[in-house]
Amino acid sequence: KxxxxxxxxxxxxxxxxxxxxxxxxYPAEIGLVVSNKxxxxxxxxxxxxxxxxAVVDHRDYKGDREAFEHALNGLxxxxxxELVALAGFMRLLTPFLVNEWRDRMINIHPALLPSFKGLxxxxxxxxxxxxxxxxxxxxxSAEMDDGPIIMQGAVPVLEGDTPETLGARVLGVEHQxxxxxxxxxxxxxxxxKGQKVSTTGSDA
Ligand code: GRF
Numbered sequence: 001k002x003x004x005x006x007x008x009x010x011x012x013x014x015x016x017x018x019x020x021x022x023x024x025x026y027p028a029e030i031g032l033v034v035s036n037k038x039x040x041x042x043x044x045x046x047x048x049x050x051x052x053x054a055v056v057d058h059r060d061y062k063g064d065r066e067a068f069e070h071a072l073n074g075l076x077x078x079x080x081x082e083l084v085a086l087a088g089f090m091r092l093l094t095p096f097l098v099n100e101w102r103d104r105m106i107n108i109h110p111a112l113l114p115s116f117k118g119l120x121x122x123x124x125x126x127x128x129x130x131x132x133x134x135x136x137x138x139x140x141s142a143e144m145d146d147g148p149i150i151m152q153g154a155v156p157v158l159e160g161d162t163p164e165t166l167g168a169r170v171l172g173v174e175h176q177x178x179x180x181x182x183x184x185x186x187x188x189x190x191x192x193k194g195q196k197v198s199t200t201g202s203d204a
Contacts, residue, residue: 009037009088014087016178034072037055038057086107105140110174111134112135117144121133126162150184
């Protein structure tokens, strides 16, 4: 399956997908990396590995989210993209793009959904005193950080953790689960059934 990874920043999750996809037996190839920010560090990392990159700068569309998404969608179609993986892509999507890619667009969120949707998840997890935290890969639906859950990874919250130390622990688990989740989706082994995903052949 030909996959586009959408980023806005450093792209460490993107790199974990690119690394996994380098294995010949992996069922997906990263055919395109798109950023909405021209200065995203992940763009150079991908280009250095010979992966095609593109920028669709939301500021060029002056607040017209649908026009931005039409441009993005056109780029994905022109490149024969079959699956989209959001990896630190910091734009809320409208129902247009979500419907266009229903069951073919996945996201990683740095919390155990449905807890801690939105931003600053590590700080909020510490404020709530949870003892387990983690990351979730899910299909994208119209609601932010919602949609059928494909895979989760948990880490302990340790005494003395700061948002930074906890975030680094969660990031480690993100880099493990995102390639596995994309593998399941690309293999057709993660299927959406109503609000849930049923998986076969998952070792996670
Ligand atoms: C990750 O924590 C991801 O879960 C969140 O944004 C961050 C992106 O980091 N959605 P990176 O760009 O993949 O390094």
